[in-house]
Amino acid sequence: MPLLELRGVAARYGALEALRGIDLSVDEGEIVAVLGANGAGKTTMLRAISATVKTSGELVFAGERLPRRPEAVARAGIAHVPEGRGTFAQLSVDENLRLGAHVRRDRPGVKADYDRMLQRFPILADRRGQAAGTLSGGEQQQLALARALMQRPRLLLLDEPSLGLAPRVVSEFFAVVGELNEREGLSVLVVEQNASIALASSARAYVLEVGRVAVAGTSAELQRHESVRRSYLGY
Amino acid sequence: MPVAIDWAGVAQQVVSGLSSGGIYAMLAVALVLIYRATGVVNFAQGELAMFSTFVAWTLTQHGFGYWTAFVVTVLASFAAGIALERTVIRPVERSPVLTTAIVTIGLFFIVNGAAFWIWSPEVKSMPNAFSTRPIRIAGVAFSISDLGIIGVSLLAVLLLWLFFRFTKLGLAMRAAALNPDSSRLTGIRVSWTIALGWGLATALGAVAGLLAAPPLGSFDQNFMQPILLYAFAGAVLGGIDSALGAVIGSLALGVFLNLLGTYVSWVGTDLRQAAALAVILVVLLVRPAGLLGTAVVRRV
Amino acid sequence: MSRVLRVGAGVAVAAAAVALVLVLPHWLSDARAAEFARAGCFFIAIIGLNLVTGYTGQISLGHGALMAVGAYTTAILTANHGFRDLWTVPLAGLVAAAAGFVVGLPARRLSGLYLALATFAFAVAMPALLKRFSGLTGGSQGINLFDKALNRSTGALGHVHVLGRTLATNDFLFYLTWGIGLVLAGAAWLLVRGRVGRAFRAVRDSEVAAASSGINTGFYKMLAFGISGFYAGVGGSLFVLVSNWFVSPSTFGFDKSLLLIVGAVVGGLGSLAGMAVGALFIQFVPGWSANLSSAPGAPSVFFGAAIVLVMIMLPAGLGGLFRRLTEPLTRRL
Numbered sequence: 001m002p003l004l005e006l007r008g009v010a011a012r013y014g015a016l017e018a019l020r021g022i023d024l025s026v027d028e029g030e031i032v033a034v035l036g037a038n039g040a041g042k043t044t045m046l047r048a049i050s051a052t053v054k055t056s057g058e059l060v061f062a063g064e065r066l067p068r069r070p071e072a073v074a075r076a077g078i079a080h081v082p083e084g085r086g087t088f089a090q091l092s093v094d095e096n097l098r099l100g101a102h103v104r105r106d107r108p109g110v111k112a113d114y115d116r117m118l119q120r121f122p123i124l125a126d127r128r129g130q131a132a133g134t135l136s137g138g139e140q141q142q143l144a145l146a147r148a149l150m151q152r153p154r155l156l157l158l159d160e161p162s163l164g165l166a167p168r169v170v171s172e173f174f175a176v177v178g179e180l181n182e183r184e185g186l187s188v189l190v191v192e193q194n195a196s197i198a199l200a201s202s203a204r205a206y207v208l209e210v211g212r213v214a215v216a217g218t219s220a221e222l223q224r225h226e227s228v229r230r231s232y233l234g235y
Numbered sequence: 236m237p238v239a240i241d242w243a244g245v246a247q248q249v250v251s252g253l254s255s256g257g258i259y260a261m262l263a264v265a266l267v268l269i270y271r272a273t274g275v276v277n278f279a280q281g282e283l284a285m286f287s288t289f290v291a292w293t294l295t296q297h298g299f300g301y302w303t304a305f306v307v308t309v310l311a312s313f314a315a316g317i318a319l320e321r322t323v324i325r326p327v328e329r330s331p332v333l334t335t336a337i338v339t340i341g342l343f344f345i346v347n348g349a350a351f352w353i354w355s356p357e358v359k360s361m362p363n364a365f366s367t368r369p370i371r372i373a374g375v376a377f378s379i380s381d382l383g384i385i386g387v388s389l390l391a392v393l394l395l396w397l398f399f400r401f402t403k404l405g406l407a408m409r410a411a412a413l414n415p416d417s418s419r420l421t422g423i424r425v426s427w428t429i430a431l432g433w434g435l436a437t438a439l440g441a442v443a444g445l446l447a448a449p450p451l452g453s454f455d456q457n458f459m460q461p462i463l464l465y466a467f468a469g470a471v472l473g474g475i476d477s478a479l480g481a482v483i484g485s486l487a488l489g490v491f492l493n494l495l496g497t498y499v500s501w502v503g504t505d506l507r508q509a510a511a512l513a514v515i516l517v518v519l520l521v522r523p524a525g526l527l528g529t530a531v532v533r534r535v
Numbered sequence: 536m537s538r539v540l541r542v543g544a545g546v547a548v549a550a551a552a553v554a555l556v557l558v559l560p561h562w563l564s565d566a567r568a569a570e571f572a573r574a575g576c577f578f579i580a581i582i583g584l585n586l587v588t589g590y591t592g593q594i595s596l597g598h599g600a601l602m603a604v605g606a607y608t609t610a611i612l613t614a615n616h617g618f619r620d621l622w623t624v625p626l627a628g629l630v631a632a633a634a635g636f637v638v639g640l641p642a643r644r645l646s647g648l649y650l651a652l653a654t655f656a657f658a659v660a661m662p663a664l665l666k667r668f669s670g671l672t673g674g675s676q677g678i679n680l681f682d683k684a685l686n687r688s689t690g691a692l693g694h695v696h697v698l699g700r701t702l703a704t705n706d707f708l709f710y711l712t713w714g715i716g717l718v719l720a721g722a723a724w725l726l727v728r729g730r731v732g733r734a735f736r737a738v739r740d741s742e743v744a745a746a747s748s749g750i751n752t753g754f755y756k757m758l759a760f761g762i763s764g765f766y767a768g769v770g771g772s773l774f775v776l777v778s779n780w781f782v783s784p785s786t787f788g789f790d791k792s793l794l795l796i797v798g799a800v801v802g803g804l805g806s807l808a809g810m811a812v813g814a815l816f817i818q819f820v821p822g823w824s825a826n827l828s829s830a831p832g833a834p835s836v837f838f839g840a841a842i843v844l845v846m847i848m849l850p851a852g853l854g855g856l857f858r859r860l861t862e863p864l865t866r867r868l
Binding site: 270276278323326327330331333334337338340341342343344345346347348349350351352353356456464467471475508509512515516519520523 | 588594641644645648649651652653655656657659660663793796797800801804830831832833834835836837838839840841842843846847850
């Protein structure tokens with residue numbers, strides 16, 4: 001049984017239909033990528049999962065109906081790193097990390113994870129007391145990831161993590177995500193415009209076009225797929 | 236020939252001004268709390284404080300001591316604030332801010348009217364919180380009441396600061412006020428943090444009213460209205476989106492108004508209020524963000 | 536095709552409103568007509584407030600003070616300078632418009648809460664200012680138009696002769712206020728649909744975007760305050776003439792400013808029909824509340840409860856309900 005399953009999910013902004021019936025799944029321990037042009041509905045799809053937009057259709061997580069309020073989705077074990085990272089710019093790095101663990105009740109576990117985050121992301125350790133808004137783009141991306149990990153989620157949703165970042169920073173980021181997936185079995189659903197790195201880092205992928213799934217398959221297949229290559233990989 | 240300054244007198248007036256300022260600060264912080272959580276100024280804040288004070292007065296009339304009534308009333312006001320938010324404010328949570336503002340205006344009428352309905356309009360007086368004897372420090376006589384009020388206000392502010400800085404719930408409330416959408420993604424129940432904010436604000440208002448009533452000698456159902464005006468002035472002076480600013484602004488305003496009243500002879504009570512209004516206008520014209528608020532984006 | 540029908544519907548509504556105003560006094564008792572006349576004054580002031588808050592998005596807690604400016608202008612000119620009372624009404628409007636422009640000056644730089652606080656300070660300061668300049672304003676005692684031999688069309692008790700017909704005084708006052716109200720409402724309607732109205736709404740929806748499109752936002756904000764000042768001044772001026780022929784600093788205290796904004800929002804910002812409903816709300820609901828119980832403070836409780844209930848059930852105001860009912864008719868066409 002997949003960890004996350006979407007069946008016929010639709011969503012609209014007023015009169016505008018952003019999603020017209022999405023079927024998608026993520027298995028436990030998988031990294032799944034979602035590609036598509038601007039306006040294809042990728043961000044809306046993540047919002048549908050984290051219940052920050054009204055949806056119709058079936059959303060099932062770990063065998064149960066996914067709650068329709070964002071706080072409850074977070075408690076169910078899904079961490080959503082939104083577009084623009086969603087860090088609290090006026091709060092310090094330390095406070096941002098502590099907020100990530102808001103849903104958890106195991107104090108010793110939180111402390112242990114906190115120390116691990118600082119180890120894994122030494123930059124954050126250096127800037128612990130600084131306001132999050134003063135960090136560079138790449139550092140904020142690390143902070144956003146660390147904060148989401150503090151939640152100890154079963155599923156991580158990433159919305160365009162490469163946006164505004166230098167290529168080297170982007171590869172490092174995806175390397176960390178890959179490592180987390182391999183070593184700790186973290187499941188990831190990543191929405192990306194940067195198709196090449198997304199396909200290189202994921203096991204399966206979907207391509208969205210105008211609110212629908214246009215192509216689906218393993219990432220290897222998509223990398224060879226004629227129209228995907230032309231539209232999204234540029235060759 | 237230099238004029239001899241009566242330093243003792245100035246010191247007494249400064250302390251007295253800080254005492255008034257402490258009261259204004261309680262109400263000002265309450266206003267800032269709700270403003271930062273919801274973007275709305277709670278017009279009924281003063282009347283709620285007044286209502287709490289009347290409840291406490293009733294307790295003292297039934298044999299409870301001042302401080303017992305104080306604790307019971309502050310706790311009850313906290314609960315009442317939460318209840319109010321859940322019943323009256325939550326339904327309009329998703330509506331434009333102006334709708335909520337009008338609801339607080341309606342609340343103003345309700346609470347003010349209820350106070351007249353429940354208690355008679357004759358003036359009342361509250362037993363003293365502190366001893367009325369003066370105390371000598373460095374040879375200058377100060378009122379214990381003034382020092383006591385300053386102490387209680389500062390303690391309240393300190394407790395609040397500790398709560399927001401060091402507790403999980405306090406951090407969640409700050410986050411919810413800064414960025415409700417991101418907060419929800421982290422699992423924070425933003426709606427409840429707003430209720431909690433109302434609870435704290437109403438409790439603070441109760442503290443303000445309870446500290447203000449005894450020194451007045453006698454008070455009636457309208458007694459918090461001037462204090463609300465001073466609280467606004469203090470909050471504007473300090474920066475309406477900064478709790479620390481509200482405290483500093485209110486203390487400064489208290490001292491300023493007191494010195495003005497003492498040393499400028501033609502300033503009576505009416506003029507004190509006018510002076511507060513003038514402070515509001517001058518700050519808004521010169522530097523709307525106040526001393527510590529975040530700078531307002533000016534020209535496009 | 537739908538445009539023609541929409542205009543047609545608008546004309547029909549306007550015709551119905553005019554007909555209603557013409558006919559209503561026949562069904563009203565004398566005392567009621569007087570109350571409606573007072574509501575008419577609020578109607579005019581609220582239209583002005585709606586221009587500033589509903590269409591330009593600037594919150595004003597100071598319109599009671601602008602009504603006071605108009606009221607005092609009429610009182611001073613009629614009582615102390617022998618002007619004919621009705622002719623002072625447009626003058627009162629102009630003086631209040633000037634005051635509105637002055638209030639609008641800080642509005643160029645302030646918005647939201649800061650503007651609300653500035654207008655709040657203005658409203659609270661007004662009674663104190665009026666008391667201070669007692670030479671001009673009669674100080675705390677105010678100005679009495681009642682027992683003087685003045686050049687007055689509205690002061691006669693009993694009957695008024697106008698345009699060759701005889702009307703009960705209160706009926707005349709009803710027609711006076713609601714007639715002027717309809718005319719001014721029509722003018723506001725035209726304004727809102729024109730270039731100025733579009734500029735106002737651009738400022739309301741996004742000051743940054745409006746400024747980037749070359750709209751002088753500061754100018755339009757001032758203009759909104761000035762025009763709404765005119766309306767408030769006319770309303771205040773008429774209020775003196777139709778209520779007690781008396782004005783004092785406490786007639787237009789901060790509570791009036793609060794009532795006006797309550798009326799505007801309860802009526803429904805952005806809806807001219809709503810403005811009439813809002814005016815009726817703030818005129819009549821306090822009275823009904825007093826009828827429910829005469830215990831001290833009880834009317835206030837009921838009035839406040841009415842405000843809260845309306846806002847919870849109809850966040851867009853009563854006028855929003857009106858629009859929601861008629862929208863299905865006009866949308867599909």
